[in-house]
Amino acid sequence: MAERTLAIIKPDAVKKKAAGKIIQRIEEEGFTISALKMLHITKEEAEGFYAVHKDKPFFNSVTDFMSSGPIIVMILEGESAINHWRRVMGKTDPAMAEPGTLRHSYGFDIQFNGMHGSDAPETATFEIGYFFKDE
Numbered sequence: 435m436a437e438r439t440l441a442i443i444k445p446d447a448v449k450k451k452a453a454g455k456i457i458q459r460i461e462e463e464g465f466t467i468s469a470l471k472m473l474h475i476t477k478e479e480a481e482g483f484y485a486v487h488k489d490k491p492f493f494n495s496v497t498d499f500m501s502s503g504p505i506i507v508m509i510l511e512g513e514s515a516i517n518h519w520r521r522v523m524g525k526t527d528p529a530m531a532e533p534g535t536l537r538h539s540y541g542f543d544i545q546f547n548g549m550h551g552s553d554a555p556e557t558a559t560f561e562i563g564y565f566f567k568d569e
Contacts, residue, residue: 437513438509439515439551440558441509441550442506443506444548444550448472448504450540457470457506459522460510460522463512465518466512467511468511472506474505476501480498480501483564484500499545499546507566516553516558522536523551528548536548
């Protein structure tokens, strides 16, 4: 059975017009995109999504950033989708990401790193439900 994960193309990558290249790479990697939408979330919606990090020092900056422009949210399906997507994205800090990963190619720094992916099955369930309530 295929595993599901949430993928987000963040405002910095959308602004750079890298979304098409990122989606192409997702398809080349063999993922099935079972849902996709572009939206502009509010600060409050970003706070709800990142609520698990509310006590961390980066909470305000990440929620400001995620509500600063359009994002593309997707449900990706495939064999070991969570780990596969995380390998394709690369390390959170683009400066430490392996060449050929998406964050190495399209990320700027640890916050402006182009994309997001769920880190565990439980997280994927919450995150998918947050953006795709009918899925």
